[in-house]
Amino acid sequence: MADAPAAEKQQKAIVPFLKIPANPAEKPYLQGSRCKKCGATYLGSRMACSKCFSTDAMDDVKLSDRGELHVFSIVHQSVPGVPTPYVAAIVDLPEGVSVRCNISGVEPDPKNLKFGMPVQFVAEKIRTDREGNDVIAFSFKPV
C-alpha cells in the first residue's frame, strides 16, 4: 500500500518575534524594532513608537543572544497541564529590550539565581502542534 505523500513538516515559532531562518546553518534569534526618531527598541514589529509616537517605519534589529537576569519568580502553582516548578524571569538585552522568559538549565531554587547574572539565549523544540509541526520556543540559561 502506497503511503500518501506526507505534508511538509515545518518548524514554527511559538511567538512571532522568535525568528527561525530558513537556512538551517543560521540560528534562531529574537527580532526587534528600533524607532528611527528616538531609538526606543521593542520586541517584534511595531506600527508606531509608544515612547515618542513616531509612525515612521522602524529599523529591524536582530537582538543579542546574551543578556542579564533582571528579576525572577518561581512558579509552584500553575494552570492545568503546565509542569511546575519553573523559573519565570525578565531578562534585559543590551539593545534596551526586556524579554519575559523561562530560565532553563538550573534547578528552580532562588539560591541558583543571582540578579544581573549573564544568561544565554537557547531555542529548541518544545512540542508538536495539531498539524505535526515542530513548535520552537526559547529560554535563557545561565552562562
Next chain:
Amino acid sequence: MRDVAVIGVAMIKFGRYPEKTVPELAAQAAILALKDAGIEMNQVELVASGNLYQSNAMVGQRILQIIGQTGVPVINVANACATGSTAFREAYMSVASGAYDVAMAIGSEQMGKMGLLGGGAGGGDPAYSTEGVLGSGLMPAVFGMAGVEHMRKYGTTLEQFARVSVKNHKHSMHNPYSQYQTEVGLEEVLNARMVGWPNTLYMCCPTGDGAAAAIVCSMEKARQFTTKPIRVAASVLTSDPWTQRDLTMPDINTLTRNAAKEAYEKAGIGPQDINLIELHDCFATAELLHYENLGICAEGEAGRMIDEGVTAIGGKVPVNASGGLLSKGHPLGATGVANVCEVVWHLRGEAGNRQVEGAKVGLAHVIGLGSACTIQVLEKV
C-alpha cells in the same frame, strides 16, 4: 469642575454566592447604598456599573431591571482590577462636570473558585501556549517579580513581605464584610504553600464574589440628603506610560506614581496629610511597593515601615484597615467601589472596631494590569 460628595455607600460581605446571579449580588449593594443615602432609585440620574467577567452582558441594565427601570443613562465599565474604581470615577465625572446631580457607581463580580488569573490560555492550538515556556503571566509570579525587583534594589526581605499578610489578616478580624476573618502568624505565612515565589498562599488574595455601591452628588445638594457628606477631593485615572520594561514587566510603580502626583495636586494635599489608605494589595509583595509609590515613606523605606508597625491600625498611616484584598477578598469589579465604602466609613466614624480614630482624609488606590491606576482622595467636610 464642581465639588462632589459621596452621600451613600454599601457593600455585601465578600465571599462565595453560587446561588445568586451577578445582577442579584449588585442589586443588594445598590439597594443598601440608596438606603444609606436616604434616596430612591428615581433620584439617581446616571448609573456606572463595573463588572469584568460579564462585560459583554449589560450588567448595569440588568441591575436596574431588578431595582428600578428609570431609563437613565447606564455605562458598563471594564478596566481589569480597576473596573469598580473606574466606574466610581465615571459617576464622579458625570456629577463634577455639571451634567448630572446624583449618580451611582455599582461594582460587582462573581468569580467562584476560578483560580489563578493571567495564564492566558486563549483559543487556537494549545501547543502555542506560552505559560511556563516563556516565563509566566500568572499574577502571583507577575507581582512576585515586582516585589523581587524591590528586593534587588533595597534588600527587602521575605519576612517584610510576609508581615503585610500578617497585618492585613489581623485587620480583617474586625471587618464583618471580609471574605476571610482569620489571623495568621509570621511563621505560618512564610511556611504556607508557595504559589509564586516569594508569594505564599497567604500572601495571595483569594478569588470570590461580591458587590459594592456608592452614590455621589453635587456638594451643593448633598446637605439635603446627609449630615455627613464626604468630599471627593480627587478622582484620578492613569494608564501605563512608556517605560523601558513596561511591555514585558508591567511597571506598576510609574503607573501609581503618576496617579498619586496628580491626585495630591488636585486635592491640594501631600502624602503626610493622609490618615488612612486602602491600597491594592492583590499580593503581599505589591503593598510595600505602593508605600513608596504613594509617597508615605522615602525610597527603600517600605520594609522598615512595615517592621515598625506604621501602617497597622494604631500606627501613623493605617493601610488596609479593612483587611485588604488579601483578607477582605478581591471580586474584581467590586473591589474599587468597596475601597471607597471602607474609606467613607472611617471618615464618618462608622468603621466599628477597626475605626481609624480621628480620620479626616483617606485615599483609595487600585491598579488593573494592562494597565490602569485609580486614586480617589476622600475628605471629611
